[in-house]
Amino acid sequence: MPTTTEDTADTATTALRGRVVAALREQGYDGEPGALEPMLGGHSGLTYRIALGEEQFVVKSVPPGQRAVGRHDMLRQARIMTALGGTEVPVPAIRATSGAEPAWFAMDLVRGESLEPVLDDPAVEPALAAARMRRAAEVLPQLHGVPLDALPVDGDPLGPAEELARWARTMGAVPPELVPGAAELERRLAARVPDAVDPVLVHGDYRLGNIISSGEEPAALIDWEIWSPGDPRVELGWFLVFADGANFPGVGREVPGLPSAEELVELYVAGGPPLGELAWFDALGRFKMAAIMGHNLRRHREGRHHDPDQEKLPATIERLVRTGLDRLS
Numbered sequence: 005m006p007t008t009t010e011d012t013a014d015t016a017t018t019a020l021r022g023r024v025v026a027a028l029r030e031q032g033y034d035g036e037p038g039a040l041e042p043m044l045g046g047h048s049g050l051t052y053r054i055a056l057g058e059e060q061f062v063v064k065s066v067p068p069g070q071r072a073v074g075r076h077d078m079l080r081q082a083r084i085m086t087a088l089g090g091t092e093v094p095v096p097a098i099r100a101t102s103g104a105e106p107a108w109f110a111m112d113l114v115r116g117e118s119l120e121p122v123l124d125d126p127a128v129e130p131a132l133a134a135a136r137m138r139r140a141a142e143v144l145p146q147l148h149g150v151p152l153d154a155l156p157v158d159g160d161p162l163g164p165a166e167e168l169a170r171w172a173r174t175m176g177a178v179p180p181e182l183v184p185g186a187a188e189l190e191r192r193l194a195a196r197v198p199d200a201v202d203p204v205l206v207h208g209d210y211r212l213g214n215i216i217s218s219g220e221e222p223a224a225l226i227d228w229e230i231w232s233p234g235d236p237r238v239e240l241g242w243f244l245v246f247a248d249g250a251n252f253p254g255v256g257r258e259v260p261g262l263p264s265a266e267e268l269v270e271l272y273v274a275g276g277p278p279l280g281e282l283a284w285f286d287a288l289g290r291f292k293m294a295a296i297m298g299h300n301l302r303r304h305r306e307g308r309h310h311d312p313d314q315e316k317l318p319a320t321i322e323r324l325v326r327t328g329l330d331r332l333s
Contacts, residue, residue, distance in 0.1 A: 016068045016106075021054065024063055024110055027100040028056050035059070049076055053113060061099060065108035072107045075229040082109035083156045084205075084231050092146040096224045114224040120213035122249035122256045130261045135220040136212055137247060138263055141271040143215075143222050144243065148204040148236045155205060161233040163200030164284070168193055171292045178298035182305075182318070185325040186298070189291050192332045198281035203233040210239050211246045240272060241285030245293055251327065253319040283331045290328035294321045 021040040035057015043051045043062070052063040064081065066072045072079070078101075085095045096111040119126070121133035128136070162170070168190075175186050207214070208230035216224040244265045245251060249258035263271075265286070273279065297317045304314035 060113035061110045062113050063110045066106040078107045081228040087155050094224050114216045116216040116218040116223045118216045121259045130259050134261050136217050141268040161203035165197045167238050171295050175295040183298040189328045204236045206234040206239045237285040241289035245289040254316045287328040287331040290324040294324040297321050
């Protein structure tokens, strides 16, 4: 009988389970191992849950056949979380790693919810969603305050110009008819690029969907695929995109009582000096999201990744571009 794709996947999972269990035992964890169970969510690598006796772990692994680079560089993610383990930034503790192909790391399973109130299901109760968003705004400066020289930085900082160029390349690969007005938004962003400030550690996708919350409190910031040194205002502008469900017509929801962008910025600044050119970074966040959605819609329409839900995106793309232009008026 010929070998099927399912057989190959089962063999790879069995081999990975054996490696994970052996490595955790070397770290002193004992008990009967459970199955390596796939977990939903995440867009880089494979994510599993495994029990070893009374302990529960999450395992992230490079997919078989993929190179451990970029979003699939699991050990790079493990390194930054390990470095943050002694700081005020809440991260899961890393318990074991392996660089042998396919590379992987195991971390503590943190209990809680990681839900984007304006996008994800199930819906979060509005008062709880508002409290979580305020706490996320208060935690973000703790992340940005970690000294870079204490971290395993492995690249040059990305300033505002580099960030715009990065997302302009993504937008440039999308047919213009899928992102009406994006060229004008890009032109206006390029016409008034702010000066860079001193770089900080940026998560790269900081939002409630990547924060495991226990009640109101942030218990763990997860999904560190694209961390880097960069401009803190880029991160804050991206976070603000998710503070208003009206940004996502057809694909999201409006949540009553969420804090305004102005309140979130005040919580972030916490009495410090005001942030310069924040409207530009707010518009950049909208441009970035429109580029990502346009890219996904293009892939669907070209048959590269069939997903009928992508047909809900045009109204959101249009609104993101229009409100981005409004921010720059």
